Amino acid sequence: MTSPVTIAATVAVLLTAGHAAAQSNVVKFGVAQYTTNSRTNGISGIGVPPGADVETGDATTLILEYERLLTPHLGIELAIGIPPRIEARATGSVAFLGDDVFSARSVSPVVGLTWHFGEPGDKWRPYAGLGVNYTKFTDIESRLASDVDMEDSVGWAVKAGVEYAIGPRWGLFASVTAMDVKSKIVASGATVLQSTIDFRPVVYALGAAYRF
């Protein structure tokens, strides 16, 4: 289990890591569209008609990123967001069951390394990152099953973005992050249904950056 305590400890260590250099910390705050492009291995279980499937939807949320610059070009970054609620709708042979057959909040921190192109002081600085995403699903709700369990997911995350400097400290940013989020889901009600959902999320973010 990754508890908030271990995440907080990690952040604390990151904050004190390295020597203090001018403006080697960046905080970003913004709005993000969490989109999914889900694929499943179908739904299996007693009483499930062939061709039953689900598809997950999109959600908008707020994100916070903290980056510690290790060099003028390389930083280590932690990104978290207010967990968006992702809804799933029934598709295929059970499409008649409609929207929101289950939903869950996705708690999905990403830790990674970011490479900044250009030089400090440039007006536009594109960046690219590679990291690890850990996703835990919480507050799972379903009108079709009394008990839904979802497996935690650990996978890669890749990011591309650009920063626009308004001044020495403030800037704007836009980024796109693709992640590998896969979860085995077991829904128990009258019967027991199983599926593995590959969410294939892409997160589009936009916001402000502050250096200190």
Add this chain to the structure above:
Amino acid sequence: MTRFRQALILLTVSLLAACGGSDPHVPGSGSPVGAPTTPGSFTAVVSFGDSLSDVGTYAPATSLAGNGTAPYFGGKFTTNGAAGTVWVENVAASLGLLATPAEVGFAGSSVACPAAANPALAGTCTAYGQGGARITDPNGIGHATGALTVPVASQIANHLTRFGSFRDSDLVLIWGGNNDVFVKFEEFAAAAAQIQAEATAGLLTADQANNALYAAQTEAQAAMKQAALELAALVRTGVLDNGGKYVAVVNLPDSGDTPFGQSLPASARQVLSDLSAVFNLWLAEGLTGQPVGWIDARALFKSLLADPAGAGFGNATVPACDAEKIDALTGGQVTDGSSLFCNATVGAPYYGLRAGADPSTWLYADGVHPSTGGHAAIGNAFATQLAAFGWL
């Protein structure tokens, strides 16, 4: 950079910790644990269940004189006759034991342990299974027309009342739930017919009809879950907690494979098949980790039906009993061909088999019950399982 490395290590450790132990629990995927593995010294076969385990509860309903007195021409849900034993009797006989009905009667009058008329046999009335019986609901199939249908819950309670507890020398065999399947399937079928009529009349859209069918099916499945978990609880608190040591629980065969199941439209047959599977799933879940022997009758029947000829059955689809003969024999009172009234004694005036039917090589007696040969095969298969547990 040392601190940075520390940070990376901490991060890696916390992420690895996150990977562990998150696989969701899948109900029904566990197994019983801790049943005996050494042979028992059995002095009684104690069986609980329904018509499949009924060794003659309703014999008086088949009185030749028509007044409840012997002789009887039927009484078991199989091809009745001198050789017409059911699996419980077969397993008991293989152990050199006798299992007689715990209660015999019909239409409001019944006698507990009639075998006790011979004091030497007083301990043999441990076959509690009754045709129509459900797990906890006393209103079993046929109850309204006179069948006792004492549910499995009461069967176990009655045994405890008589004997106080289970003994190490009891071979306890529990096989119930089929009638819960049939009752809930009939309710589903009635609801489905109504939904389809409304859809045909244009009162429901296709989506509305599908949702209503889904809801009806889910309701039936939920009833299976409840019945199966109730049976599992009865096994735990009624049998194991009261001294049951050699306790075998049998799951349900696929009702969709019976002649009755085969007679249904494919979609309805699937619903029926799923109901017995859902029952089995929750029964397995309720008995996970419990010290019982688990007999997978669904698998055993599937295996037999995959190659009936290999198991000695030339006919595994047509009931051996002739519904028209039984109808005539009972003066039109039994029209469904129930094997309770089916006798296989060649030449007897109450002979009830179809032309050409052989009770030892035709698997089914009626739409859902096995013939004498079917019960012999079941008894053998279950005894093989009991031997595999190390109990025999």
